[in-house]
Amino acid sequence: MNAAVGVTAIPSADRLLKTDAAIRLEKMVGRTRLRDVLRTVLDHIREQALQHGLQAGDITPETVFRQVETLLHEQNESRLKAVFNLTGTVLHTNLGRTVLPEEAVQAVVQAMRQPVNLEYDLATGNRGDRDDLVQNLLCELTGAEAVTVVNNNAAAVLLMLNTLAMDREVIVSRGELVEIGGSFRIPDVMQRAGARLIEVGTTNRTHAGDYEQAVNEQSALLLKVHCSNYVIKGFTESVSMAGVAEIAHARGLPAAMDMGSGTLVDLTRWGLPREDTVSDILQAGADVATFSADKLLGGPQAGLIAGSRELLQEITRNPLKRALRVDKMRLAALEAVLQIYRSPELLPQRLTTYRLLTRHPDEMRQQAERLLPAVQQAAGADYRVASVAMRSQIGSGALPVDELPSHGLVIRYARSGRPGRALLALEDALRSLPRPVIGRIMQDALWLDFRCLDACDEPDFQAQLRPLRP
Numbered sequence: 001m002n003a004a005v006g007v008t009a010i011p012s013a014d015r016l017l018k019t020d021a022a023i024r025l026e027k028m029v030g031r032t033r034l035r036d037v038l039r040t041v042l043d044h045i046r047e048q049a050l051q052h053g054l055q056a057g058d059i060t061p062e063t064v065f066r067q068v069e070t071l072l073h074e075q076n077e078s079r080l081k082a083v084f085n086l087t088g089t090v091l092h093t094n095l096g097r098t099v100l101p102e103e104a105v106q107a108v109v110q111a112m113r114q115p116v117n118l119e120y121d122l123a124t125g126n127r128g129d130r131d132d133l134v135q136n137l138l139c140e141l142t143g144a145e146a147v148t149v150v151n152n153n154a155a156a157v158l159l160m161l162n163t164l165a166m167d168r169e170v171i172v173s174r175g176e177l178v179e180i181g182g183s184f185r186i187p188d189v190m191q192r193a194g195a196r197l198i199e200v201g202t203t204n205r206t207h208a209g210d211y212e213q214a215v216n217e218q219s220a221l222l223l224k225v226h227c228s229n230y231v232i233k234g235f236t237e238s239v240s241m242a243g244v245a246e247i248a249h250a251r252g253l254p255a256a257m258d259m260g261s262g263t264l265v266d267l268t269r270w271g272l273p274r275e276d277t278v279s280d281i282l283q284a285g286a287d288v289a290t291f292s293a294d295k296l297l298g299g300p301q302a303g304l305i306a307g308s309r310e311l312l313q314e315i316t317r318n319p320l321k322r323a324l325r326v327d328k329m330r331l332a333a334l335e336a337v338l339q340i341y342r343s344p345e346l347l348p349q350r351l352t353t354y355r356l357l358t359r360h361p362d363e364m365r366q367q368a369e370r371l372l373p374a375v376q377q378a379a380g381a382d383y384r385v386a387s388v389a390m391r392s393q394i395g396s397g398a399l400p401v402d403e404l405p406s407h408g409l410v411i412r413y414a415r416s417g418r419p420g421r422a423l424l425a426l427e428d429a430l431r432s433l434p435r436p437v438i439g440r441i442m443q444d445a446l447w448l449d450f451r452c453l454d455a456c457d458e459p460d461f462q463a464q465l466r467p468l469r470p
């Protein structure tokens with residue numbers, strides 16, 4: 001039997017650093033990091049020794065270095081992990097919204113590896129403008145005279161308001177004072193932009209006369225905002241973009257719209273719900289439109305401001321533009337994605353977001369049936385797994401009420417008693433897999449929607465399933 005030993009029996013860091021095991025590890029991670037990790041491990045062992053007493057055999061150099069290697073391994077694991085998005089929300093902000101097509105991935109890799117003509121005009125050898133890389137394509141796709149790219153749509157709205165309305169008034173309908181999840185509120189952004197918000201109309205009804213009466217010599221802009229994440233139904237009235245633009249222009253003011261998602265093509269051709277395109281809004285008379293690149297557009301995170309040459313010139317001269325600009329990697333991805341839009345018929349094949357949005361429910365049903373036995377086996381006899389028709393959402397505020405017919409697995413607790421804790425435990429276990437599986441608990445069941453499980457990922461999904469609650 002081993003005798004209990006005191007803290008003094010723990011080998012010193014200096015002595016341990018001279019062993020062969022240390023020399024081997026030092027080659028891999030360098031002396032500084034090895035010493036830091038070794039100290040962390042020894043501190044932990046010392047604490048354990050004080051709390052529980054230790055056996056002499058527990059603290060050989062081998063056991064210490066085994067812990068060192070485990071800790072090094074844990075530290076090396078990336079915190080940003082690939083997951084399976086089975087939430088049923090295609091553009092899930094917390095899961096990174098869009099998945100980019102291979103063309104964009106390749107473009108980003110090239111921009112990372114090599115110097116690129118980010119702000120360099122290859123024809124003249126003079127300094128160029130990074131917006132020029134996507135300007136022509138975006139003008140072609142939206143009908144805008146000019147376009148600029150910033151960090152995200154929140155930045156686009158901030159920059160637009162700060163440029164066009166600092167210390168002046170912006171007129172917005174009360175029905176459009178939106179809050180987007182994650183603390184984007186139009187009134188707050190307005191304030192930070194230095195503009196004064198003038199609310200007109202009521203929550204459910206705003207008339208042309210409400211806008212007209214609010215205009216005065218302090219007015220800078222009439223703004224419309226897309227009702228992302230909600231709808232106002234029943235006894236309602238709002239003024240169209242064309243109506244608001246007409247009122248603004250008659251008084252020598254510009255009109256703008258924060259479109260939120262901002263799609264570039266008519267979605268109805270794929271049986272998806274109708275949403276105004278950027279070109280519709282500009283044609284209706286908006287002088288400026290702002291929208292995200294990583295919502296329905298299917299690109300990387302960015303915010304786009306499209307509109308008249310004159311206003312875009314003012315906007316890009318604002319010193320804030322420099323603080324909000326995007327880097328070469330995102331411009332590379334954005335250009336690659338926009339290229340795909342030149343062949344709109346091919347979007348469902350070539351642009352990941354459209355492929356996911358346009359999948360036929362039969363495809364997901366077949367996946368559900370193929371995967372049901374493996375999921376049932378992993379969940380165990382305490383749960384009952386069923387293949388069920390369900391509805392997915394587009395997400396990110398685009399078309400909040402419209403749901404897409406989908407299919408997946410629904411897991412219920414098979415024992416008597418309340419299912420809450422059992423479902424949470426199963427959800428936890430799925431989240432702890434090497435590539436975490438993210439589902440959704442709803443109506444006393446765990447729902448796995450297969451819309452975003454690409455066929456090529458299915459083998460990986462199945463291969464990592466193991467008994468989840470042994």
Ligand SMILES: *Cc1c(COP(=O)(O)O)cnc(C)c1O
Binds near residue numbers: 180227260303
């Ligand atoms: C999503 C959204 C935003 C914010 O866009 P980000 O690209 O996430 O910054 C702003 N306004 C509206 C109407 C939106 O839907």
